[in-house]
Amino acid sequence: MGKVTLQSIADRVGVSRMTVSNAFSRPDQLSAQLRERILAAADELGYVGPDPAARALARGRVGSVGMLLNGALSEAFEDQVSAEFVASVADELARRGLALTVLTPPKDEAFVPARDVAIDGALVYTCEPRSAGVEWLSRRGLPVVAVDQDLGDSVPGVRVDDRGGARLAAQHLLELGHRDIGILGLGLRGEDGTLHHSDSFPSRQRMAGWSETLADAGVEPVVALAPYEPRGVAQGVARTLLETSDVTAVLCFSDVFAHGVVLAAEELGRTVPGDLSVVGYDDSPLAAANRPPLTTVRQDITAKGHLAAGMLADLLVGGAAESQLLPATLVVRDSTAAPRA
Structure with missing residues (x-):
């Protein structure tokens, strides 16, 4: 059997091609009984429906x-x-x-x-x-x-409002009394293999919010960068940050990064929050499931x-x-x- 078309169904039912087309695209134009006859004939002939490409061309949209x-x-x-x-x-x-x-x-x-x-x-x-x-x-x-x-x-x-959210996170640590603060920000690996600050909007805004708030308090943070992928890199970067600085708290680009900081602290025998405070970002399901549950910045x-x-x-x-x-x-x-x- 050749390709089944609207005309094939029209010939079977004894109606016009436009009537068959209406049965699929404008059912309110037909009686329920006639539409059922047309759909039954289409099913019997193995018709799969109007061609998507043709419909898109006719409508000027692909949907x-x-x-x-x-x-x-x-x-x-x-x-x-x-x-x-x-x-x-x-x-x-x-x-x-x-x-x-x-x-x-x-x-x-x-x-x-x-x-x-x-x-x-x-x-x-x-x-x-x-x-x-x-x-x-x-x-x-x-x-x-x-x-x-x-x-x-x-x-x-x-x-x-990533800038505002980051300011809230930094202010929270300052109000707790922290002055030796680290930042684990988002990095983008360049063609030479080195990490640079990501130019994404959230990265720029969060870094600005943290930096401005800490600078206003006279605090100069220790900044480290990690790429988002592959997983596990952030934990390694966090460990290096903790081993090479005296930070008592870390502000993180995401909850995933914050989780990596918590794991790195555990590897070094440090407790959270006893020895190290950690703040995430996003309030993803990971934040509440982490042990301890993460202080974080929530976005909907x-x-x-x-x-x-x-x-x-x-x-x-x-x-x-x-x-x-x-x-x-x-x-x-x-x-x-x-x-x-």
Whole structure:
């Protein structure tokens, strides 16, 4: 049997091709009885539905939006914060009748997802601002919403008050009496193999918040950097920090980094918070599950995902979107205390 088309079904039922099309795309135009006859004939003939590419061409939309990542999807799902964000975005898009397509870095120039995948718009997430994927989306002229990014005034974004959240964390340690404070920040490995400060929006804002608050108190922190991947590197960097300095507290880029600091302290026979206070960032499930539970800065990941997806969906139907700044709050648990006398 050849390919089953709308005309094949129309011939079987004895109606027009447009009537069959309405049965799939505009069911309110037909009686329930006629639509059931058409669907039954389609099922009998093995019709799989309207061709997605043809429907996209007719509508001028493909019904899917991209999410630009700077690593493999498996890496995103290893991280609890990223996994929660991706899930919240997918849920909100599904509620609005849209699908999510993940755009990962290209293996080679033959296939560049940000350039070659059919999408109606994109969310830019966990990317360095000058990545090739960001540039390709800009060239394509697609509606874009930046998440935890600063892509300029022309691109609406959803960001967290990372600067304010970092200030709260640093002030908390100062109020406890700490003056020898370390920072475990996010590093990006350059072509020469050395680590540099990440240029991502959260990294820059958190570092600024910590540094400003400590400087106002006359405290000069000891700064160490670690990449987010592979896992375990942060623990090694933390151990070196603790072995080569007299810090009594460490401010961390994330809860994952904070967990690494706690493990490094344990390796060196130090207790948390007795010998060392540790502050994380994100308030991921890891923060509460850690032993001791982490003092951290909370951001609402689910709200951020829903808001970003909703903003992009509004742009796709001609709506307007204004950048939003979400609050960050300090959650005090058991990983911080006053320094030993």
